[in-house]
Amino acid sequence: MTTKMKTLPFAVLSASALALALAAPAYAKVEGDTITLGSAISFTGKYSTNGIHAKNGYDLAVKQINAAGGVKVGGKSYKLKIVYYDDESTPARTGQLLERLINQDGVKFMLGPYSSATTKAAAPIIEKYKIPMVEAEGASRSLFTKGYKYLFAVLSTSEQYLASTIALAAQIAEKSGKKASDVKVAMAFENDPFSQDVRAGVIEDVKKFGMKIIIDDKLPRDLNDMSATLTKTKALKPDLLLVSGHSKGAVTAGRQIQEMKIAVPMIALTHCEAGKLVSKFGAAVDDFLCPTQWAETLSYKGDLFGTAADYDKLFKATFANYKNVPYQSAQASAAVMVWKAAFENAQSFDTEKVRDALSAVELNTFYGKIKFSSAGNNIAKPMVLRQIQNGTYNVVAPAEWASHKVNYPRKAN
Amino acid sequence: MWDNIMVLAAAPVFNVQLILDGLFIGAxxxxxxxxxxxxxxxMNVKNLAQGELVIMGGYFAYVMTQLGLHPLLALIPAFAIMFGFGWLVYKIIISKVIERDLFTSLLATFGLALVIQQGLNLAFGPEVQTAQSGMEIRSIFGGNVTVADIRVLSLILCAILAGLVVLFMKHSRMGQAIRATSQDPxxxxxxxxxxxxxxxxxxxLNAAICGAAGVLISMIWVIQPFYGVPHSIRAFVVVTAAGLGNLPGVIIAALGLGVAEQYSGFVLGAEFQQATVVMLLIFVLMWRQFQMSKNRQVVQ
Known part of the structure; x- marks a missing residue:
């Protein structure tokens, strides 16, 4: 009796260990004709909206690739499949789930999470296990200064977000007979890794033109009032006002710039679309400049999806609840396309060979050109600058992609 | 920092803007x-979910605008429904912890705060929202100072609401009962x-007042499910500075806090605006301690 009592837990334990061991390869990297990609991404919590945008982008690309014959490796066609986990918008959870994807599910090829913060948590894990990851939603510059070898990003990094506005301001100043160095810049950037990266990029360009920074405020994380900064703006009369603080920064700025009748001739901010500025504030946000990773009006073109406009149409037809296609979805789709190209170039599922193929990828897509630097970021695609003109977003810079002329100075309200 | 002080000295008109903004939000x-x-x-309950109740109120205004109605109309349903919500929360949670020690009620209200945050997040998503009042914005002093009508109106509404609550506490049976209970339950x-x-x-009643405050906040600042915490901290600073049962003190402390935030945002930079709130709390506590120690000496 006693021996039975003692052995029973053992039996249960070993049985469950066996079950676990058997269950582990359930999602092995390549099974039959299916290649499994993994992603820990935010379906709940503060990143959930954008996390779901990204997931929809991933899913659309998988569907499209599978419908077009899948991924061809060694003369055989493979279908793509993605295993998702919800990281609850918490970086620590992203890390845990990646370990789970790698160790328990046996996934060897990763797609990124949403946000710089969660990608930052993911990067050391994939480095540790030498598992390549193509990410589409972490723009922070600091992801690409740590010497990571298995991290690849299809999007432009954060220091490029507002840098083009500086060049534009210089150009306008020179055209109107002033010197670029006369331009006075006011900046308000959130005190988080992303916005501080944006700031670093701006400062580099400001120095290049010898402009003067007259306001340089750091906005708090739970930002809901920037009237003191705007009062300062009113007092010091800059020529250019830059704001970056995710959608809360965009919404707060949108509301208070209107409310305080700030008459700066040129205003640029990040996350205009995410903050839904046009539907919230209407004409009050006309002539704001907003950087974007991608726009459906750009003349980018590639295999699979065709042009940017084609992608836009297909996305809206697939997901009926979208009125506009967020760039978060477009870049997520591009990341899956990168995986297909890497597998086909490597002609192998060996993670090292696939990694090397990733680093050599050169791709023309609806999302723009993709080519990675040795640090893993995409250096072939520029950020474009759009201006809200009568409620629509029109590309105004860089000149190569501009469809409309920039309105300057903005109509002060 | 000095540059900014010099700006204020050279163009004093901007002081007016800072003070007005501070007073409006302080109300x-x-x-x-x-x-x-x-x-x-x-009740001797330190409600850590105070800010969340405010944010909940804000979403009433947001829902109003989604329905195509003016957000100010949300004041009445926000007050009424939040009153009911407060009653429910008391029956379900607070009544169970009110007799317990301080730590239990802190934990309970902290838990309540988390539940409200995530509930709002599920219901409305994590986006930042506002309710547009669409009211006139006036320029004074040659355009250097702007005053939005909605801010003036919200100041007036705050005053009316506070006045009504005071009258209620003084003259109604329930108000008298509340005061009696607070003296000796x-x-x-x-x-x-x-x-x-x-x-x-x-x-x-507290939930209802917070709900009304939230409606006004959503028309002046922005709201988001996780923005309750700074409002909770502000409420604590105001009460700690003013003391309990001291309505004039609460009003002065709150207005002062509003103005102090604006000045620190201007002079030290926006990154210090909320830090100022916490620094003021520390100073207030130190000053209280100092005062109390002086009193003790007198007794001796």
């Missing part, structure tokens, strides 16, 4: 602060006051 802080003082004073019970009902009413 709303006063509402949430008064609600907290009420709950703290009567046991004696109040002996006199036949249903203290359980008084507590429920007090908590419900």
């Amino acid at each position: 709303i802080f006063a509402l949430a602060g008064y609600g907290l003082a009420l709950v703290w004073g009567v 046991r004696a109040a019970r002996v006199m036949g006051i249903d203290t359980e009902k008084v507590y429920a009413f007090t908590f419900a």
Whole structure:
């Protein structure tokens, strides 16, 4: 009796260990004709909206690739499949789930999470296990200064977000007979890794033109009032006002710039679309400049999806609840396309060979050109600058992609 | 920092803007602060979910605008529904912890704050929202100072609401019962006051006041499910500075806090605006300690 009592837990334990061991390869990297990609991404919590945008982008690309014959490796066609986990918008959870994807599910090829913060948590894990990851939603510059070898990003990094506005301001100043160095810049950037990266990029360009920074405020994380900064703006009369603080920064700025009748001739901010500025504030946000990773009006073109406009149409037809296609979805789709190209170039599922193929990828897509630097970021695609003109977003810079002329100075309200 | 002070000295008109903005927003802080003082004073519960109640109120205004109505109309449903919500929360949670020690009620209200945050997040998503009042924005002093009508109106509404609450506390039976209970709950019970009902009413009234404050906040600042915490902290600073049961003190502290935030944002930079709130709390506590130690010496 006693021996039975003692052995029973053992039996249960070993049985469950066996079950676990058997269950582990359930999602092995390549099974039959299916290649499994993994992603820990935010379906709940503060990143959930954008996390779901990204997931929809991933899913659309998988569907499209599978419908077009899948991924061809060694003369055989493979279908793509993605295993998702919800990281609850918490970086620590992203890390845990990646370990789970790698160790328990046996996934060897990763797609990124949403946000710089969660990608930052993911990067050391994939480095540790030498598992390549193509990410589409972490723009922070600091992801690409740590010497990571298995991290690849299809999007432009954060220091490029507002840098083009500086060049534009210089150009306008020179055209109107002033010197670029006369331009006075006011900046308000959130005190988080992303916005501080944006700031670093701006400062580099400001120095290049010898402009003067007259306001340089750091906005708090739970930002809901920037009237003191705007009062300062009113007092010091800059020529250019830059704001970056995710959608809360965009919404707060949108509301208070209107409310305080700030008459700066040129205003640029990040996350205009995410903050839904046009539907919230209407004409009050006309002539704001907003950087974007991608726009459906750009003349980018590639295999699979065709042009940017084609992608836009297909996305809206697939997901009926979208009125506009967020760039978060477009870049997520591009990341899956990168995986297909890497597998086909490597002609192998060996993670090292696939990694090397990733680093050599050169791709023309609806999302723009993709080519990675040795640090893993995409250096072939520029950020474009759009201006809200009568409620629509029109590309105004860089000149190569501009469809409309920039309105300057903005109509002060 | 010196540059910014020089700006204020050279163009004093900008002081007007800072002071006005501070007073307008401070009036709303006063509402949430008064609600907290009420709950703290009567029930000895330190409500960590105060800011979340404010944000909940804000979403009433947001829903109003989604329905195509003016967000100010949300004041009435926000007040009424939040009153009911407060009553429910009291019955389900607060009544279970009110007799326990301080730590239990802190934990319970902290848990409540988390539940409200995530509930709002599920219902409305994590986006930042506003409610547009669409009211006139006036320029004075040659355009250097702007005053939005909605801010003036919200100041007036705050004053009216505070006045009504004071009248209610002074003259209604329930108000008198609340005051009696806060002085001595046991004696109040002996006199036949249903203290359980008084507590429920007090908590419900606090939720309703916060709800109204939230409606006003959503038309002046922005709201988001996770923005309650700074509002909770502000309410604590206001009550700690003013003391319990001191309505004029609450109003002065809240207005002062609003103005102090604006000045620190201007002079030290926006990154110090909320830090100022916490620094003021520390100073207030130190000053109180100092005062109390002086009193003790007098007694000796």
